[in-house]
Amino acid sequence: MYWEMGAYGRKKKLTVPQSVLIEVSNHDDPFGGTTYEWNKGEYTMKDWLKHLQDIFDFPQILDIWFKENSSEFDVDDIKEAFGNATEFYIEKTGCIIFSQMVRQKFFPIEDLTIETENFQDSKIPPSLLMQNHNYLCIYGENVVPITLNQLLLINSKNINIESLRITPKQINKFIKLWQQGSNPRMEHLRFKYSNIEEVMNGINHEVIPNNRRRLFKSTNGWRESHY
Numbered sequence: 085m086y087w088e089m090g091a092y093g094r095k096k097k098l099t100v101p102q103s104v105l106i107e108v109s110n111h112d113d114p115f116g117g118t119t120y121e122w123n124k125g126e127y128t129m130k131d132w133l134k135h136l137q138d139i140f141d142f143p144q145i146l147d148i149w150f151k152e153n154s155s156e157f158d159v160d161d162i163k164e165a166f167g168n169a170t171e172f173y174i175e176k177t178g179c180i181i182f183s184q185m186v187r188q189k190f191f192p193i194e195d196l197t198i199e200t201e202n203f204q205d206s207k208i209p210p211s212l213l214m215q216n217h218n219y220l221c222i223y224g225e226n227v228v229p230i231t232l233n234q235l236l237l238i239n240s241k242n243i244n245i246e247s248l249r250i251t252p253k254q255i256n257k258f259i260k261l262w263q264q265g266s267n268p269r270m271e272h273l274r275f276k277y278s279n280i281e282e283v284m285n286g287i288n289h290e291v292i293p294n295n296r297r298r299l300f301k302s303t304n305g306w307r308e309s310h311y
Contacts, residue, residue, distance in 0.1 A: 155179030200224035
């Protein structure tokens with residue numbers, strides 16, 4: 085449907101707000117915040133964005149979220165209004181092709197979190213795995229299969245795979261191949277698996293107790309993590 089409509093066809097354009105509500109919270113009193121309304125009827129969408137960025141000294145948009153019904157809007161219009169960002173979150177947009185166009189229009193994407201519902205026929209596109217993301221997270225209610233060969237295509241530094249169907253033996257083989265030099269950009273791998281003994285069989289590793297704290301480098305810098 086997206087391609088049939090075409091850019092600016094029947095797609096919704098972003099409507100310029102006549103006013104903006106600003107909520108100022110009070111940390112000492114959660115219910116004592118104040119709401120202000122700013123009226124700038126002559127402002128365009130870009131004017132509003134620049135105005136708020138100048139006031140709060142925040143020159144760059146860090147992240148853009150695409151959620152339910154996002155596909156009703158023209159992706160070109162969205163990019164024209166907001167430009168690019170560092171992080172993108174593609175949830176259930178309502179249209180697989182729209183989600184693909186987001187990845188194409190905002191290429192290259194540094195940090196990407198995407199739900200598995202955005203994959204045609206529940207298949208992960210090889211082009212997604214091969215991108216040079218700093219952070220790639222694949223998750224969702226729809227568990228999709230992934231093979232060892234597909235894992236070897238991943239070219240991201242930080243990988244978080246939560247909703248992928250793969251055997252523990254394949255993950256074990258992948259980690260061993262990484263230790264031997266495959267996936268040279270990968271620095272951090274996170275996955276969820278109950279049979280951890282089989283996954284880590286034959287791999288020198290350390291189990292971190294729940295009450296120990298260690299510092300790990302995240303995509304946003306150093307942070308203290310609990311393991």
